[in-house]
Amino acid sequence: MSTPQPPMPQTAAPNWQAAPGSSYPQAGYTSPIPVVRTHLGHAIASEWTKIRSVRSTMWTLGVFVLLVVGIGIATGALVSANADPDSLAGENPLSFGFFGLLLGSMCLITLGVLTTASEYGTGMIRTTMVACPSRGRVLAAKSIVFFAVAFVVTLVSSVLVAFADIALLDGAREPSGGEWLKGTVGISLYLALLGLLSLVVGSIIRHSAGAITIMIGLVLAPLVIALFMFTESLSGLRDALFEYSIPNQLSVFYANSLTESGPAGWDPLWIALGITAAAFAGAFALLEKRDV
Template identity: 85%
Template sequence: MSTPQPPMPQTAAPNWQAAPGSSYPTYTSPIPVVRTHLGHALASEWTKIRSVRSTMWTLGVFVLLVVGIGLAAAALVAANSADGGVGDENPLSLGFFGLLLGSMCIITLGVLTTASEYGTGMIRTTMTACPSRGRVLAAKAIVFFSVAFVVTLAASLVVALADVSMLDAREPTGQEWLKGTVGISLYIALLGLLSLVVGSIIRHSAGAITIMIGVLLAPLVIALFMFSESLQDLQQALFEYSIPNQLSVFYSQSLSSSGPSGWDPLWIMLVVTAAAFAAAYALLEKRDV
């Protein structure tokens, strides 16, 4: 027959279990409780984009391409032209070549702004710190767009001023100055923003960069090899709405006799980017990180 065990002694409950209510009624935390907002997300994304080496490298190469090729083109034209100028053509148009190549740098940086966080897993920390996913995407878009626009504007303005001073050409009109500096900078920044959104959708840096370079160059290259008469309408459309042709419109040097003109390329890129942003936001809310 077993011997009954004595009852276990009752221990006092820990202080945090003793009774409802605060155990330290007079304690006040020195850490202020602040309701987070978009400004905090902007500060976080600004810290990220300026502290990684890829930003300095891509923007540095971008400025080098835009300024270097722009000045080289102006010097070449001035040296080989009989009158040292471009006649009645817009002298700002020589900046087109550098911006076309430099746009690949902006595309790359836009993709890396979002897709690289998925590759490293940093996106989990970002979403933990800011559970509002739409706010994170908006903050990334605002910071990147601002950086891309300012850098592009500065580079294109340097090239424009240098080209006008180096060439014996007519003075550009106010509209030409506006389109050749501010307009083209807005377009390039929107192109980079579209790349950022594609990076958020694809979540893979190499894949998103490949897609965006294809969007940049493929329509024009494909159109060059369309020799069939039955494909002439498609060929014309690819020429007119290719990104290189839309870039040339800002210098009144369209590669096609029809298609977008004036400020049309900017509105087209704005609509496309807005649609892609809406799709990225919807997917971001549904998918796991």
Template identity: 80%
Template sequence: MSTPQPPMPQTAPEWQAARPGYTSPIPVVRTHLGHALASEWTKIRSVRSTMWTLGVFVLLVVGIGLLTGLVVSSQDADLGGESPLGLGFFGLLLGSMCLITLGVLTTASEYGTGMIRTTMVACPSRARVLTAKAIVFFLVAFVVTLVSATLIGVLHVAMLEGNGAKDPSGGEWLKGTVGVSLYLALLGTLSLAVGSIIRHSAGAITIMIGALLAPLVIALFMFSESLKDVQQALFEYSIPNQMSVFYANSLSESGPSGWDPVWIMLSITAAALAGAFALLEKRDV
């Protein structure tokens, strides 16, 4: 009987012998918030909902603003030294519903389509994902609102120069453009947070539209004297009234003034985002 021979050691191929270790040509990069921001920017500019909502927003702000300016100038109405910037309020109020819709869709639509699973696999840090969504949306909403409000403001000043309108001061320009843009961008970001909490597009949009219109509508039908204080509070802190503060056309003599609406909306949005972050870490995707 022949004795079994030990197995011969296998020799590596020539190409592997020359390269003792394999190094992938794909670089390993530690991900950070910048990558999440780039991803969310790609998403928000490539989906049709962004083009539709922002397109309708610009159409409402500029279209209604132009229509209002044309009506006032054609009737030779005397503005009595008032700033013409206030005429842009009507278009911005209706346009705010477009920003609310886009803010909700930025988060809630991914839950409806199931794409949120892919997003979380690509970026396991859930807080980073929500942070990137909020930053990208806020900047987009702010820039679009600022450009639209500035454009219609310039047109109103030019159109109503002969109607007794005063030339707006620097402070009025700042509030009527930057101030109202900050407020509406924060309102849209609040909608984004509500969309993340509700995780249902139709439900979150309904809640935000109700928050926009319901307080003012309810206050209009409070005729009882015992509810006078409640009615006044609803008037003062309703979203339309807070928006009108930026044009010095408040619906009430008391309540928020100056830049107060921005700080109020900032506080509410921060609280909603904190709740969204907490729930996002606890829930299953």
């Protein structure tokens, strides 16, 4: 039969209120590292660091500037060298930047898709969401940074081409203030919205190649399909595809629409804004429901 052990003496609870100057922690300890409540500005700063530090941004924007400026100035020089000065009297010299901007839009589409879809491909989106659990804030920050970059680069390129073509085409008329606004700021806003739509599609599809293919098809397919609609029964659909195709909407900013009816003035900008807003709402809803 075992002998019962005497109860162990109770020890006093440790007193964490150490004496002044002691290295032990004290009650009410405050970390010297400031704790800041995060907001949209922090997410924007993070996305700005990302977009300016990856190679795809430099390559796509570099090719974009090369296409817009190179083709725009080359077109103006070619027309100036071969056209009769009298025939240029009624031409808007800003309109010769159309061809470079149309091709350059492919670069903005590619960059817009890569801004979101590439993170899903590499898995970096998990790190992004851990750092910023608010998914809507991440999408908003990406959109703000991309739109600002795309707009500024397009505006600078289009203004440079405009001044160069005016200098090359001596016989052309001087553009009005409204034509300057539409041919520089207006078309820059339109292309930035087109790139933003690509970013949203990349967030929805989550696959770079698939999203780029969809966006290039959206730009080129309506016009190409309309060219092969020869029957009279399809004339209404053919005209609608011509009128609302993206190349025709771009030409509206230079008052050189491919059709006599359809969008005019600033209509293409409002169309692009409405479509992009609807796509953004859909992307936000899917982002909240899906797993990362």
